[in-house]
Amino acid sequence: MSTPRVAIVILQWRRADETAACLRSVADLDYDNYRVLVVDNHSADGSIETLTTEFPDLDIHETTRNLGFAGGCNAGIQAVLADAAVDYVLLLNNDTRVARDMLTHMVDAAESDAMAVVVGAINLADDHHTSSGGRIDWWRGRYVDVLDERDLAVVSERSVIDVEVVSGSSMLIRAEALRIGPLLDPGFFCVFEETDWCMWWRRHGRRALLATRARLDHRAGTTMGKPLHLYFRFRNRPYFMARHARFVHWLTFAPYFLAEAVARVVGYTLRGRHAEARAVRLGLWDAVRGTHGPGRLDQFIR
Numbered sequence: 001m002s003t004p005r006v007a008i009v010i011l012q013w014r015r016a017d018e019t020a021a022c023l024r025s026v027a028d029l030d031y032d033n034y035r036v037l038v039v040d041n042h043s044a045d046g047s048i049e050t051l052t053t054e055f056p057d058l059d060i061h062e063t064t065r066n067l068g069f070a071g072g073c074n075a076g077i078q079a080v081l082a083d084a085a086v087d088y089v090l091l092l093n094n095d096t097r098v099a100r101d102m103l104t105h106m107v108d109a110a111e112s113d114a115m116a117v118v119v120g121a122i123n124l125a126d127d128h129h130t131s132s133g134g135r136i137d138w139w140r141g142r143y144v145d146v147l148d149e150r151d152l153a154v155v156s157e158r159s160v161i162d163v164e165v166v167s168g169s170s171m172l173i174r175a176e177a178l179r180i181g182p183l184l185d186p187g188f189f190c191v192f193e194e195t196d197w198c199m200w201w202r203r204h205g206r207r208a209l210l211a212t213r214a215r216l217d218h219r220a221g222t223t224m225g226k227p228l229h230l231y232f233r234f235r236n237r238p239y240f241m242a243r244h245a246r247f248v249h250w251l252t253f254a255p256y257f258l259a260e261a262v263a264r265v266v267g268y269t270l271r272g273r274h275a276e277a278r279a280v281r282l283g284l285w286d287a288v289r290g291t292h293g294p295g296r297l298d299q300f301i302r
Helices: 016-026 047-054 068-080 102-111 175-180 193-203 226-244 247-270 274-289
Strands: 006-012 034-040 059-062 088-093 096-098 116-125 133-137 142-145 160-163 170-174 207-218
Touching: 006 016, 006 068, 006 102, 016 034, 016 047, 016 088, 016 096, 034 047, 034 068, 047 059, 059 068, 068 088, 088 096, 088 102, 088 175, 102 116, 102 170, 102 207, 116 193, 133 160, 133 207, 170 175, 170 207, 193 207, 193 226, 226 247, 226 274, 247 274
Parallel strands: 006 034, 006 088, 034 059, 116 207
Antiparallel strands: 088 170, 096 207, 116 170, 133 142, 160 207
16 A cells, blocks of 8 residues: 655745755655655745755745745645645745654554644754644633643653644645645734644644654744744734634733733843844734734845
């Protein structure tokens, strides 16, 4: 019996060096039925030429403008789904380095549960973890990673565990779901779009799983930078809550969110981290205004 066909979509915006390192790790996967598509999110900095020099046969899709994580991934998803033989799509951040057996464990997890629409992997960085999979604390509107609550050794006692959401850095998605359901909401642009997508499917009776033996190194933030991440994080949280939380959750979320934003602005300002303080202020203001899409992207990048 043949193994399921997987299309790996790697999104990049500049940082061709990160993408190249990711591609080298992907080339060593022990899985035998996959293809790779790099989506260049309109880097316009010579990234494509750099990559094709080292990887002359690389399949690259270039967008005409920066579509963010959601839009860029959607462009890649639509491109690979033109192949009817694709069973799964793996969204993979370009700042990741995958373990050789990662994809095998993820596919095994997906194949073991027909109701699973998405499977995540354990994201590690040196001696700590980054976002892998977990739940939403609805009273505070915060993502809580499973490894924030349990040790890795305990989590790994079972090869597959049920979670509410998984990290967008390494999402194995059933192609069937992408063909019949929504793609990532471009209104988020980046941050919370994968969380929103996972919750949509949970409301429709499907499951998200975390393959605990599937591992990758993820050095988060090497592409976006902290100020831009903070801007989208504070701008998009109320949008996410408005789409998924119950009214009663807002009784605690709203004051908590405002207090957290004020505390961060004050804290960053006192420490001289004015770019971060400004990012939180602008994110909060744009959340109040109901701004979606790229928002103030051009103010944070050059």
